[in-house]
Amino acid sequence: MSGEGNAASYFVDRHLVEGRGDHCAFREAGGRKRQISYAELADLSARTAGAFERAHVPREARALMLVLDQIEFPQIFWGALKAGVVPVPLNTLLATDVYELILRDSRATILFVSEELWPVVAPATKSAPDLKQIVVIADQAPDGTQSFADFMDGAGPVDTAACSEDEIAFWLYSSGSTGQPKGVRHVHGALKATSDTYGAHVLGIVPQDVIFSAAKLFFAYGLGNGMTFPMSVGATAILYNGRPTPDTVMDVINAEKPTIFCGVPTLYAATVMHLDHHEKPDAPLRRCISAGEALPMDVGKAWEAIWGVEILDGVGSTEMLHIFLSNAPGDVLYGSSGIAVPGYELRLVDEDGNDAAPGDIGELLVRGASAADGYWNKRGKSRSTFEGEWTRTGDKYEITADGRYIYCGRTDDMFKVSGIWVSPFEVEQALGSHPCVLEAAVVPAQDDSGLDKPKAFVVLKDTEGSDALSQELKDLVKERAGKWKYPRWIEFRNDLPKTATGKIQRFKLRGE
Incomplete structure (x- = not known):
């Protein structure tokens, strides 16, 4: 198997060698309901790498992905990694001026965009001096762009590029709960680090699982839930390209029968209220997880009363790629964020950098192999966030006598x-x-x-x-x-x- 050190070798190509090529990797919910096996994904991603090469997109160039949760997303993402190109998935809900900022900041030479999103990003492309090629996932490409079918037409497969696990694999732009988004650079080894820790020890995902993440692939939490975790074991992920409302999410769960569901507190709260007036879908859910913000205690208890399945509330960040602090199966205390995920170390420090005592409030620091390599072109922010092996989360916590962490708020939100x-x-x-x-x-x-x-x-x-x-x-x-x-x-x-x-x-x- 080629591509030593490349994350695509582990998450894509390995399944052919280990006999899981015919397993369904991704299935779309609603609409066309397309699906793709691991063998098909291996072939299509290799051909996508060939298309990058044919288009003269050089190794380490940035490829922006303004792509909905659809089959083309994993094909482009893994194809870029196989080619040594750096994919940059973008939030699909931003405004034109933010896309303009990111296009200029990233210096991306190629942009992939879903047809539905083209009207929003099109004006931003006019002032992106480094952008040389635009590929639209559409039957008819708009003027000045190329269709994805034409980009792929006739491209032959290429071998997965060998690289160091410490090489930059992809970027994610932070969600920007305060201020402008920042480009967060992640290495190849970080993807496997999250699946070996949270994916294996907390989520406990197995090849027979069907996972549905209402949280989208464009940000760190959704990328792990909906792509790397299922792909780490050869499981199936459900892709839904619409807006995740209680109505639509319950429809997907009813139709696709996932065993694992990944949501955020706002959606869980709204769905609990929705189910007061609607019938609960029949689905074999065995695990539910939450992140993004702390899960209110009453929401967790209400959901568990309805489904008979506890919500594993956890904490992650774009900088750490996924969840590093979480409640665990059979050990859930609603109102707390749980304990360190195996493979991560945590510290709680006061304003002077000293370890906070139980009952005191401090800032949370985390150490683990999935930490980002730093921010793009923001050296000062990188130095203040990434302190050697430790990453400052910007979250304030209280630690209890038995070692559980209680969320207090963002550092900037405390008063x-x-x-x-x-x-x-x-x-x-x-x-x-x-x-x-x-x-x-x-x-x-x-x-x-x-x-x-x-x-x-x-x-x-x-x-x-x-x-x-x-x-x-x-x-x-x-x-x-x-x-x-x-x-x-x-x-x-x-x-x-x-x-x-x-x-x-x-x-x-x-x-x-």
Whole structure:
């Protein structure tokens, strides 16, 4: 088997050698319902590598992928790796000006884009001086572009390029919960590191599994769930290119019968409410996982009551590629993020860099083989985030006496009231325990004396906001979280600002 050190050898080509070539690798839900076996993927990705070579895309050049969750995604991603080209999957929900920024920042020479996304990115391509070729996944290519079929037509397969496991394999742009996205560079060995740790020891995925990730392939959590974890064992992944709402997700689960489901807290909360009025699909779910933001305790308990399957809430990051802190099967404590995933080490440090004691709040640092090589063209940020073998997460946690980690909030979101740290998540979780509350976000706001006090933005389920409900929620927080932590102001909203990955953008609520 060629391609020593190349992640594509392990995740794609190995399955032919080990007799799993006829196993279904990917199956599309809805629409055309196409599917592809491991043998077909090995051949098509090798031919895609040949197409890169024929198009004179040099090794280490960046290939941007604005591609929906469809069969072409893994074909292009693994084809690029086989050619030594660096694929850069992009968030499919960004605005034109952000795509323009990324095109210029990455200096990509080739762009792959799904037909549905072309109108948004097309204006951005006009001011991308390094972009030489645009390939649109469509029957009819727009003017000035090439169709994916024409890009592939007649391209012969090439051998998987050999490389070092430490060589840059792909980039991901951070989701940007604060500020502009940053290019995060990952090496070939990082992909296997996540499947050997979380995939094997927490998810426990096996070849017979069918996995459906509502979280999309374009960001780290979805890339592991929907591609590298199933491909590490020869399992099947369901690809859904639509918007993951409770309706659509339940339809996919009902039709495709996954054994593993991967979601985010916002979707779990909305689906629990949805299932109050709709029949639960018949599906053989054996494992559910969550990441992106901390899972509220009441949402986890409600989901488990409905399905009989616990949610394994965990914490990961674009910089670490996937989850490094998680609850484990049979050892779930809702309201906590669990313990270190086997293969990772964690530290909790105070503002002076000293280890935080149980009951104290500190910033979480992580050490593991999946850490990124750094940010593209942001040396200062790389140096402040990647401290030797340790990566600063920017998350504040409390560690309990028995070693579990309790999420408190992003470092930038924490604030003090009467000299005591307040965790926005703790207050949000208390608010979320009320039966009328769908979700909440808490930020600091100044009172008449110029002192910081909690302010809450609350989204309700099936009721209207009122002064009486506002007071009821304040009393609930006093009871559950502490008298000084209650929100002095409560504003009822129809929705909250979020990133495409479901993270609440609290910075947009400050000052409102």
